[in-house]
Structure formats: structure tokens, C-alpha cells
Amino acid sequence: MSLSPDDVKRIAHLARIRVTDAEAEHTRGQLNGIFDLIAAMQAVDTAGVAPMAHARDVFQRLRADVVTEPDRRDAYQAAAPQTEAGLYLVPKVIE
């Protein structure tokens, strides 16, 4: 396979990363090299093999439905770029 510059720009938009045309072209070459490496995978017959999502067969633990976290909103929001009255501020999304 081979990605086009438009493919790169489409993926970048899905990932919410701005790329310039020059970056898309440079990145395209590198991504194609990486996909050539990955392509070796396709030669293996994996019919009937169950996908392995996890290193160990784990199950989801359940816990009692009780409050475990203290209120640390101020400490957590201290790291935010912009807050007001306990809320995170972002550009207006609804007119």
C-alpha cells in the first residue's frame, strides 16, 4: 500500500493534528516506510487464531458502589490552561 498526501491529511484531521502540505509530504514518505515494515504481517495465515488483546487473561474487577475519591477539583484544575468557577474554559461550541 502507499498513502497519498491527501490520505495523510485525512488521518491527521481524524487525529486532530494540524499538518502543513510540506509536513504531509515528508510524513507520507516515513509512514509508507513503516507500513512496508508492517506489511510482512499479512503473509501469515492466521485463520482460526483468536486475537490477543491483552498480555494476560484478565477480567474486570468490581468494587462496592461507594465514594472512594475526595474532592480535589482545585488541585486538579490548577494544571489547566484556563478555568473559571470550577469549569474548564474552551472556545464557544454552541451559538
Place this chain on the structure above:
Amino acid sequence: MSQQTIKNLADLLASGKTSSVELCQDYLARIGARNPELNAFITVDPDKTLAEARAADAARAAGSAGPLTGVPVAHKDIFCAEGWLTTCGSRMLHNFVSPYDAHVISQFKAAGMPTLGKTNMDEFAMGSSNETSHFGAVKNPWDVARVPGGSSGGSAACVAAGLAPAATGTDTGGSIRQPAALTGITGLKPTYGVVSRYGMIAFASSLDQAGPMARTAEDCALLLNVMAGFDERDSTSLERENEDYARDLAKPLNGLRIGLPKEFFGAGLTGDTAQAVQAAINEFRKLGATTVEVSLPNSGLSVAAYYVIAPAEASSNLSRFDGVRYGYRTKDYTDLTDMYEKTRAEGFGAEVKRRILIGTYVLSHGYYDAYYIQAQKLRRLIAQDFAKAYEQCDVILGPTAPTTAFKLGEKADDPVQMYLSDIYTIAVNLAGLPGISMPCGFDAQGLPIGLQLIGDYFAEARMLNVAHQYQLATDWHQRTPGGY
């Protein structure tokens, strides 16, 4: 006091011959003098370190010291530590002061072990040379024109140079073992789930695992005793009885069966590395071990499968960095999408962006089965190869890395060549097995060569026993870089 083991320092503290404050002052002075050359640390905060050291000395005076109380360690900057700048090597988190402690950090605090500083790393742990850090490359103390490996390159370099007696690292595809090999130290990646990932900034969550980096296998055992244990805040933390990882160190190796995967001794393994690994095999035979050839037929595809699975998980994990809740936000933007796209374009470096793009692509509509599911099927075949090999042997042995430390810049513009640095380590993460790297010789240029032992699930104590017995019989781990 430089180039001491954790074990020696603990003995000195217990005998009253030194104090934690004295030790920390000594290490901080060495960091002040030598770090400008190596760039192994992103953050050093002597006031914080010395306050922790005074508390450790007070605990000892009060008779409440544990076995390692007062021994300082450095932490990879991937671990959130309350009140410390925690950057993960990225511009995205260049100003992030963590409001909480990772489980690993709280374990070291509970053990009374002061933090010497936060170590440099490849950005978001993505790299094999420590050149992708926003805070600049780390230099290898064996030759400052060369890389220390990555992504735990700062931790490796600071231990090799005696700027810290030990450090924490994390290993997603080799990020503890490969830098340990390239800097001549000992580093252990435990079985997946043994050490909690809580507060460890996520890269690829089904592969990420923290572990110790130190001068000796014995030190790694003592440090793993501090780091390991069940933590309900990590949903993949394993509920197991605590064990003493140092319990088997003294056992003789008579009857040990060492598996030698033929795929690890093929055409890719040449020269000084091949010779040093062969010499190590001979040493193990002298110690009473036998060897058997085993096969890991799918291991050659581990790099390909990894570069689907790890980027896929990374693209999901790193979606949280959006300029809203923490870290970097772009200056000028028109709307929310513009803010996201510019923040992420400016906040992430080139390698992180490449991997997010790969991950986004392989998870996108129409490609999911061909890439992501196929990679997960290969992952199972790779894990099954190991299970079959362990029917014939107790531990698998091979090289850690195909080459010794390479020159800064040599592979920086060639991602594929860089990815192949981890060709012997990646399969271990995919299977979730424990692996250890320790020094086993030097190449003609005087650069350290790493030997890798791979164990079955939860075989850490046995692997540390094997590594410790090797280190009792050899002195490669005692060699230090000239000038340090």
C-alpha cells in the same frame, strides 16, 4: 560514594556510617557537576530531595526504618509525582506539575526512599535513543557522542554514570532493557501486571510495564520488592500474594535449562555481540546450566505486530492531550477544532505524531481487521511460541540489542532502522513476559554489550537468581565508564 549498589548503601545507612542527607548531598553534587554534559535529568529539586532525606534519617533514628529507608533513587519523568514537574519528555506537559503520586512513587515514599530527580526520556516513551525528548538528547556516559538507548535513556545514563544508585524505568517494547544494555547496567521488565500502572503516563496500555534499573541483579530484586504489588487503581494490576524477589538469589544454577532461540542467533547477530553472548553461554555451562535450542518461529514478525498495536493504543491514550485539562495550549485559535489541531501540532514532537497517525489509520474504518486484528492474532502466535519453548527450558537467553550504542543522529531520520533496535525485546512485551538485561562484555570500541534473559510468567525471582549467579562469577557489571 559514587558507583555504589543499593545493597551497599543500605548497609552503610544501617550501620550509621552515613546518613540519607549525606548520601543525597553527595549524589546531588555529582548531578550538578556531571548532568550538564549528559542531560540525564529533566528536573532536580534539592530542597525536596533533602526534605525527604531528613524524614528518612528521622525515621531511622526513631527505629521505624525499612530495609532501604534513606537510599535515594531517580524516577523516569513518566511517573506522576506530587509537586514535581512531570513532563513525559514532551512540550505537551512542559508545565505540568502533578497533583498526585503514581503508585510506584507512593511505594518508594512508603519505603522512605528519597527522589533524586526526574529523568529524561524519549517523548511519551516513544523512541529507542532518547533523541525524541523535547528537553534534548541524553548522552551515553561511555561515549558522549553516542545515544544511551531509550526510552528510559536518562534513567540508564544516570545509573551508569553514578549520578544515582538506581532509577525507575518503563518498558513497552524494550525501553528498560535496551538502554540498560547500551549503558552497561542491569534492568528488569517484570511480568505485565506485577507493577501498577496508576499514575504512569500511558503509552500502550496492554504493553506498558514499570521496572527497576540498577547496577546489579540483586539491587533489581530489592527494588522490585518496593515497586511490585496489587493496586486496585490499575484495572490490570494482578491480585497476587506479595513475594520476596530476592529469596532465590543464592541458589546454585545446577540443572538450570537455558533455551537458546535459533531465531536470536541468526544472520542478524554478528561480531562482538555474538561473541560476548556466546561467552556468557559458556559461563552458564560452567555454573551448572545446560542449554537447549528452542524456536520462536513468529518472533521475526514481532516488530511488525508491535508497530500496529502500540501506535493504535497510543493514538487512543494520547487523545487526552487536547489543551483543555492540563499542559500546553496553543496561543491563537478560532474555534474548538482549531484549538485541538494547533495544540496537538505544536505540543507533540515528530515521532509522537507519526505514531498517532499510524494508530489512527490502523484503527480507521476499512483497515481495522487487516491491521489491528491481524496484529492481535500474531500476538497470540508469538505468545504461544514462548509457551511451547518453556516446555523445554526454564529461561530463554539471547542478546538484548542487535548493536551496541550508536551515534547521536545516526538513526534519528530513519524510523524503521530505529524500530529495529528493539527486535529482540518487543516479543517479550507482546507476550507479557518478564525480561532482564545485564552487561556481558564490551565491543572493540569499549561499549557495553547486553545479555537478555526472558522468563516464564512470574519467574522474576528465578531470573534474578540466574542473573545474580552470573554476576557473582563475572565482573562486567562492575565496570564503569572512564571519568565517572
